[in-house]
Amino acid sequence: MAAKNILAELGTLLMQGGVEVVDLSGPLGPDTPLLKLPPELAKDTPRIEVHKISEYDKDGPFWAWNWLKIGEHSGTHFDAPHHWITGKDYPDGYTDTIPAKNFVAPVNVIDCSAEVAANPDFLLTAAGVQAWEARHGAINAGEWVVMRSDWDKRAHDEALYLNADATGPHSPGPTPDCIDYILSKGALGWGTQCIGTDAGQAGGMTPPFPAHNLLHKANRYGLASLANLDKLPPKGAILIVAPLKLVQGTGSPIRALALVAR
Ligand code: 23J
Ligand code: MN
Secondary structure, three states: OOHHHHHHHHHHHHHHOOEEEEEOOOOOOOOOOOOOOOOOOOOOOOOOEEEEEEEEEOOEEEEEEEEEEOOOOOOOEEEOHHHOHHHOOOOOOOOOOOOHHHHEEEEEEEEOHHHHHHOOOOEEOHHHHHHHHHHHOOOOOOOEEEEEOOHHHHOOOHHHHHOEEOOEEOOOEEOHHHHHHHHHOOOOEEEOOOOOOOOOOHHHOOOOOHHHHHHHHOOOEEEEOOOOHHHOOOOOEEEEOOOOOOOOOOEEEOOOEEEEEO
16 A cells, blocks of 8 residues: 555645544543442542642743643543453553554444433443444454444533442443454454443443453453544544553543544
């Protein structure tokens, strides 16, 4: 392939709007919804804090800047293999050691929004992925698979986003066989629009939290709290999802972007 020519053409298309850059990140700040784990099981990630250093005042007369307190797994974010015990032994499984080429790849968008509107506990199965492939084409090795649920429309309200009752959180996600199947196709990773890559009720699955367990065991990646997947085609978009180069980080907030032909 004449990569040089294709890149030059891409530059022109970006300039002229023939390729659109779609923002797949939600706002990141003190009101960003955060995961709540059962307190008897685990500590939670703390709320995001933004502390002013100066804003054109006595602490910095000509400049404004802040410092942040923020968990690695906050808002729209990337899960690295070291996040889970099954992936803890990969030397290239930290935010600073994952090969950069894995941050740019094609994405398959599986639209489950109708199913999720009818049932917030909807689970995407391997058979569901195969039915999608029969319509839209095969998932290829090295590509992302993301589940469109339109759950981002709830992200302005943490209670609505977490959707918890006495039986725990209720949000959609994958079955274990769904993750096994996409890994068998060589997927680079799995992304969702919910607080984590797993369904709300995934703690009771075998294995518990199958997206985390199985993806990271395979040295593959997760994406959580993706926004605007309703603006992507089922196939053909390029996803750009680069975590901060945190030293030995287990994950990182990202500005998730998609390149989409218009
Ligand atoms: C820790 C424990 C359980 C979960 C998570 C983190 C996440 O969703 C995450 O952000 O990786 S489910
Ligand atoms: Mn995470």
